[in-house]
Amino acid sequence: MHCTSLYNSPVGEILIAADEIGVIGVWFKGARHYARCLEKESVAKETPAIKEAKRWLDIYFQGKEPAFTPPLHMIGTPFQIEVWNILREIPYGATSTYKKIAEKIAGQRGLKTMSAQAVGTAIGKNNISIIVPCHRVVGTNNSLTGYAGGIEKKIYLLKLEGGYQNEYFAPKHKQTST
Numbered sequence: 798m799h800c801t802s803l804y805n806s807p808v809g810e811i812l813i814a815a816d817e818i819g820v821i822g823v824w825f826k827g828a829r830h831y832a833r834c835l836e837k838e839s840v841a842k843e844t845p846a847i848k849e850a851k852r853w854l855d856i857y858f859q860g861k862e863p864a865f866t867p868p869l870h871m872i873g874t875p876f877q878i879e880v881w882n883i884l885r886e887i888p889y890g891a892t893s894t895y896k897k898i899a900e901k902i903a904g905q906r907g908l909k910t911m912s913a914q915a916v917g918t919a920i921g922k923n924n925i926s927i928i929v930p931c932h933r934v935v936g937t938n939n940s941l942t943g944y945a946g947g948i949e950k951k952i953y954l955l956k957l958e959g960g961y962q963n964e965y966f967a968p969k970h971k972q973t974s975t
Contacts, residue, residue: 799839802847807858808950811926814839815846819868822924823850825946834872834924853928860957862889869925879905880919887933890958894937895920917943927954939964 799821804811806825814822814835824831843851849867856863866885871878883901887893895913898920903911921943923931932954936942939962944951948967955961 799836800842800844800847801835801839802841802843802851804851804854806854808946808953811854813847813850815844815850816870818870819846820850820925820928821870821872823854823926823928824924825926825950828926828947829945830922830924833922850928857927858957862958866928869928871929872924873919873922876915877919877922880916881923881925881929884920884923884929884931884934887930889930890960892933892935892955892960892962894935895943896937898934921945930954933958933960935965939966940968941965942968 799814799816801812801814804813808825810826812822812824812826812832813820814832821834822832846868849865853863853865853867871881873881879902880898883898895917899911899913899916902916903909920931920934923929923945926932926946932944932951934943941948941951952961952965952967955965
């Protein structure tokens with residue numbers, strides 16, 4: 798059974814979900830893929846894993862790097878989990894690119910290349926936002942793309958960690974009129 802609890806962060810409400818193994822989700826309210834792996838019949842209850850996730854977030858939002866990780870249960874395909882584990886290796890206050898992650902996976906698999914777009918798709922489906930730091934991934938041209946919680950939150954998190962650089966930019970998308 799999945800248990801859930803709400804957390805009020807400086808950048809909006811966050812839903813935390815856990816099962817008997819660990820935290821399965823940390824989603825900003827209204828984010829793309831919100832509660833994507835959550836069972837329909839979940840119960841509002843603070844489990845030990847959820848309490849640890851809240852403690853982690855309390856420390857994080859004070860602008861400090863937490864010295865622990867709450868128990869996690871990453872739910873996804875083997876490829877997605879491989880990508881998410883690489884995200885966990887990106888240091889606090891640092892960033893990486895989709896291309897570098899794709900190159901790392903290619904190297905681990907003995908391949909010449911790996912699609913950065915496939916990596917981006919896997920990153921976009923990360924259920925454990927912030928703790929599994931998908932916000933630390935930027936485009937090779939310094940574009941701030943692909944954050945399910947929204948670009949404003951990505952910028953806030955990077956600035957909180959001291960990892961924001963003035964060269965970063967949010968791409969302008971063409972808007973079509975109806």
